[in-house]
Amino acid sequence: MEVRLKILFTSICHTDLSAWKGLNEMQRVYPRILGHEAAGVVESAGEGVEDLKEGDHVVPIFNGECRECTHCRSHMTNLCARFRVDPFKSVMAGDGQPRFSVLDPAAGKRRPVYHFLNTSTFAEFTVLDSACVVKVNPAAPLQRMCLFSCGISTGVGAAWNCANIKEGSTVAIFGLGAVGLAVAEGARLRRASQIIGVDINPEKFVKGREMGITKFINPKDCDKPTHEVIREMTKGGADYSFECAGNLDVLREAFMSTHDVSRAVKG
Template sequence: MSNTTVQVIKCRAAVAWEAGKPLVMEEVEVAPPQAGEVRLKILFTSLCHTDVYFWEAKGQTPLFPRIFGHEAGGIVESVGEGVTHLKPGDHALPVFTGECGDCPHCKSEESNMCDLLRINTDRGVMINDNQSRFSIKGQPIHHFVGTSTFSEYTVVHAGCVAKINPDAPLDKVCILSCGICTGLGATINVAKPKPGSSVAIFGLGAVGLAAAEGARISGASRIIGVDLVSSRFELAKKFGVNEFVNPKDHDKPVQQVIAEMTNGGVDRAVECTGSIQAMISAFECVHDGWGVAVLVGVPNKDDAFKTHPMNLLNERTLKGTFYGNYKPRTDLPNVVEKYMKGVSLFILNCASF
């Protein structure tokens, strides 16, 4: 269905008119998809802390009015010119980053950081014409990270839409659009713990729990959760965490505590908080010679990572990751299939939240 045969759709959306002010349910007009775009009917959407962070607009350039939301599942309503991998009726997940398929990153087996479609939190328009597809009585409404799923209909670049198994429950797999893949992939694709190894997970929020699930799937025998909130340990047990450390309970740096617990350090560490101190601790708690630390959390813009160079020279490895190193269009359908086959229980366990 080309964009010459579809019309503007009027629907409801939760609009943020000002930073930190309650969202307002409004009737918005959603324009047809242009070339390379897809219009989705959003059936389920969830809330990520990133939505809250940019809604608060603390330390960022405010961009309002805006429609937030980026963890969602829906059905393709129409497609723009040139879109061939999607058609109306397909079940799909929109993702805040994309896969154009043509740039060096997309062609690399080692990267998922598409030159064209990687996340841009300062962009409030579509990339091909710098215009919004949302409006209220003629006033343009800004997009958010190319998804804006707090709307019954949204327009997304086709490279940011993953076609998935229509039998997958959209109310469950929608959370794969962001946090779950970010944590799960950080462990499975980047840290790559070996069976029987030890893994420390810093931060037991949704991303950290997904990272712990990745360690469980990988066969790690010791999964140590590190968090300032001790009550999180009980829930974390369902995701494979079998030991817990609260830094506030100790009078020495937590990396030293973990090193003493594990005879010199853990084999892998995954940091999921965004705290610069947690990042340093995660790196310094891995074992010399083979330890790998993976940074997932996003730090404040003025933070600086500081550690002694000998920690690197002693053959510890520090890595970063973006969206768990998953390519959205290529890899996300496979992650959904693994869930459908029961490989990962993460989404089922999320019912405990």
């Protein structure tokens, strides 16, 4: 039930950077192959794999689904009991061993190299549980499909699944990185009437406008807290507010920018 992939495109997420720096002591498993946003083709499929074959265009996913456990069958969660996202997991589910190794000349033997987020995409080839691989249309450009592994699905998913943005609503987005821009795209497709982007980097506004953002706020240019500016712009507060910067102070501003019956979402 494992698949070997040839990685053709991979992007870098801040989560990879955090793991590389060892910001969480429990994640300090080295040597390790990082990376979890990628796209490629199936090089070979192991015993028991029936829905994937050599040559299939695929996207690795860190939040896998076995499709059989009570969690996968439930409408309340998408966290598979066996293949859910787990930054502390560093081996394969089948035998508890890694599929990577490197020769240690001093010891005269190979030593293990560990996995990361069920994917380990910073490699020419990688091995994943088949539950963590999704087949995509071969006509889709793989250099863009790699963004669906994390950033795009996180942002659009937050807009559609978590917030369930309604047509004609007002939306505030704090942080216009990949996730924030994906939220904007999700809000645009849901026909939000006003999409406000908040970022301290004005260069983000150009791309933000392409993704559907209608108004921008640079907190450095404001003489009052951002949430007060948004409350004035929306006549009482946004219907939906998304924190996509991973900052506690920003999260507080995002929450305070909403009105009484709105929804705040951590992207």
